[in-house]
Amino acid sequence: MKLKLTLSASLFALSAAILPGVAVAEVSPLDLVQPIADYKIYVSENSEKLVADTKAFTDAVKAGDVEKAKSLFGATRMSYEAIEPIAELFSDLDGSIDSRADDHELAEKDPGFTGFHRIEYGLFAQNSTEGLGPVADQLMADVTELNKRITDLTLPPEKVVGGAAVLMEEVAATKISGEEDRYSHTDLWDFKANFDGSRKIFDLVRPLIEKDEAAFVTKVSANFDAVDTTLAKYKTADGYELYDKLSEDDRKVLAAAVNTLAEDLSTLRGKLGLN
Amino acid sequence: MAANDKGLVTTRRNVLFGVGAASGVLATGLGSASAAAKQEEQVTDAPVSGKTQERQPFYGVHQAGIITPRPAAGMIAAFDVLASTPEDVERLFRTLSERIAFLMQGGKPPVFDDRLPPSDSGILGPVIPPDNLTMTVSLGSSFFAKRDWLGAHKPKRLSRMKAFRNDALDGDLCHGDLTLQISSNTPDTNIHALRDIIKTMPDLLVLRWKQEGSVPVLPPKPDGSHESARNFLGFRDGSANPDANNTELMDRIVWLTENSDEPEWARRGSYQVVRIIRNFVERWDRTPLGEQERIIGRKKATGAPFSGETEHDVPDYVKDPEGKVTPLDAHIRLANLRTPESGANLILRRPFNYSNGVSKSGQLEQGLLFICYQADLEKGFITVQRQLDGEPLEEYIKPIGGGFFFTLPGPLDETDFLGRTLLEAAGHAVTRVRS
Numbered sequence: 122m123k124l125k126l127t128l129s130a131s132l133f134a135l136s137a138a139i140l141p142g143v144a145v146a147e148v149s150p151l152d153l154v155q156p157i158a159d160y161k162i163y164v165s166e167n168s169e170k171l172v173a174d175t176k177a178f179t180d181a182v183k184a185g186d187v188e189k190a191k192s193l194f195g196a197t198r199m200s201y202e203a204i205e206p207i208a209e210l211f212s213d214l215d216g217s218i219d220s221r222a223d224d225h226e227l228a229e230k231d232p233g234f235t236g237f238h239r240i241e242y243g244l245f246a247q248n249s250t251e252g253l254g255p256v257a258d259q260l261m262a263d264v265t266e267l268n269k270r271i272t273d274l275t276l277p278p279e280k281v282v283g284g285a286a287v288l289m290e291e292v293a294a295t296k297i298s299g300e301e302d303r304y305s306h307t308d309l310w311d312f313k314a315n316f317d318g319s320r321k322i323f324d325l326v327r328p329l330i331e332k333d334e335a336a337f338v339t340k341v342s343a344n345f346d347a348v349d350t351t352l353a354k355y356k357t358a359d360g361y362e363l364y365d366k367l368s369e370d371d372r373k374v375l376a377a378a379v380n381t382l383a384e385d386l387s388t389l390r391g392k393l394g395l396n
Numbered sequence: 397m398a399a400n401d402k403g404l405v406t407t408r409r410n411v412l413f414g415v416g417a418a419s420g421v422l423a424t425g426l427g428s429a430s431a432a433a434k435q436e437e438q439v440t441d442a443p444v445s446g447k448t449q450e451r452q453p454f455y456g457v458h459q460a461g462i463i464t465p466r467p468a469a470g471m472i473a474a475f476d477v478l479a480s481t482p483e484d485v486e487r488l489f490r491t492l493s494e495r496i497a498f499l500m501q502g503g504k505p506p507v508f509d510d511r512l513p514p515s516d517s518g519i520l521g522p523v524i525p526p527d528n529l530t531m532t533v534s535l536g537s538s539f540f541a542k543r544d545w546l547g548a549h550k551p552k553r554l555s556r557m558k559a560f561r562n563d564a565l566d567g568d569l570c571h572g573d574l575t576l577q578i579s580s581n582t583p584d585t586n587i588h589a590l591r592d593i594i595k596t597m598p599d600l601l602v603l604r605w606k607q608e609g610s611v612p613v614l615p616p617k618p619d620g621s622h623e624s625a626r627n628f629l630g631f632r633d634g635s636a637n638p639d640a641n642n643t644e645l646m647d648r649i650v651w652l653t654e655n656s657d658e659p660e661w662a663r664r665g666s667y668q669v670v671r672i673i674r675n676f677v678e679r680w681d682r683t684p685l686g687e688q689e690r691i692i693g694r695k696k697a698t699g700a701p702f703s704g705e706t707e708h709d710v711p712d713y714v715k716d717p718e719g720k721v722t723p724l725d726a727h728i729r730l731a732n733l734r735t736p737e738s739g740a741n742l743i744l745r746r747p748f749n750y751s752n753g754v755s756k757s758g759q760l761e762q763g764l765l766f767i768c769y770q771a772d773l774e775k776g777f778i779t780v781q782r783q784l785d786g787e788p789l790e791e792y793i794k795p796i797g798g799g800f801f802f803t804l805p806g807p808l809d810e811t812d813f814l815g816r817t818l819l820e821a822a823g824h825a826v827t828r829v830r831s
Contacts, residue, residue, distance in 0.1 A: 344599070373476050373478065373602050374478065376602045377478045377598060377599055377600070377601075377602050378599075380594075380598035380599075380602070381598040381599040383598070384595065384598045387513050388512050388513060390511065391508075391509060391511035391512035391513070392512075394511065395511065396510075396511055
């Protein structure tokens, strides 16, 4: 019915674009229990992996092994990036773990600049682990604390479902430009994790809307597929090519896909009847 | 509550603020109508305009926004286009046409369930005023080059802008597959329109760059005459523009017609040139008035040429072959030689002034968002700019961005859409039904 209404209102007929209708799907809160429980498992698995990977990464930093630390950097971040909407619920830890130089007034020289990107700066811009020991200790302590807090956390459904769009907004606003991993250029690893994290949420709730929102589900899946296909071109044996290898045309394909996903997934909460 | 007093309430605001508004009325003992009548102006009251219902027609032989008198606010937004198949390009053109038709007409956007993002940004309120909006769609040469099935249909003179002598082009401010020239009475109306397009077509369009600009507003003259607006150099700009009300002239200077050797689909269209020209205004302001006037070739206060009294007086270069009245390298003299042959080089200018902030050196980043239209890109802008290469004004200006584009023919009526003739020329059958 929604679709018919859309098409007859000629001025607003957006052809194949998905126009959310005036009503939302009838989804009972109980229907969300299982997807949220499954997502909790996904988040926990990732945060445990984050702790393990960060241990290996920070050990390499503290041992002064620049090359090994560099090689672990991109992969270590992926489990954090995949669950960013949940990790960001703890803003103190997020700032300490994942802030970027431009989040701080004195940029790279700012004492508040810590975490992954501070270590990235040392490893890739200065080719050194000098002075990184305390930063590595802090990072290890932070991800351990994050894991503990996540274990105790009851996931708010609107945060979980909204997270699918939040991940896309993150990529659209601050990552598509290649500014996230500006020293290491491992941005495509982050992209992959962000997209996977978003798709995980979408896939978990997908059965609840598949019938009423078939066109929406098809369109969103197609955009996720387009992203996967594009990123697959840059897959290497142990990860992804550096961001500067990304062609201008592929960057545009990713930009359009991420904007479209952000736009469409912004209706996901509403479609599931969540405020 | 203020929103409630003005009757501008959405369903959502009603729910949120309805109770508060009602209790506020009870507490003060004033009905909202009488309260509004007696209300004195408050600091944050919206400025009032009597022009919000001005409306330009979307349908017509030519697109609006070219010979349409230039309003106070303008913008160029350049996009990369993702649509690659004929079907997707048709969807792009149709959706653009639908959105532009609605935005230029104004009206109420659809209201969705509160649990969904709203259909409209809401920055103009729940009822969108037309506000003299025009949105003009043009295509860059890359639009044709990237699509095999369109390559043969590129307008003959459409090229990728190359740097001229004085240019210092910034790649992030140049070119694009598609431009929207958005103009209206207010910057807010333009921004609203841009946000609508971005929200509606994220899978088809990726924003590449944009530049906003403005035109200083003048009080009406008692005798009903008009003056050209001033640019950021303080000079009137456009005094020698051809008369846009003269259809015969526009058919010669601006529009591609049946007399042109261009592809038939492109008739009724025009070539658009956009140039972001930074002005070094601090330095200009430290230049003696006489030198400023000699560089431009006009008197600053009136805009008149040195041999005349008003801006519309025509300088006679035949009587001044040595440049004793108007220097031979004055801007207006190089831009328009005023010889029998130079009539072929006329262009229709429609520029806006822009101001962007502060350079790293602490100087103002401002200048001219130059826009012009012509039937022949090579005889028009390219020839004129080559004549200007090396002019003394170059010390004070630096073109940093822009591009060359082809402005599509107008959508004829409600069965038509922008770009239809191009799709048909490329062998893609489209249906024309009343939308």
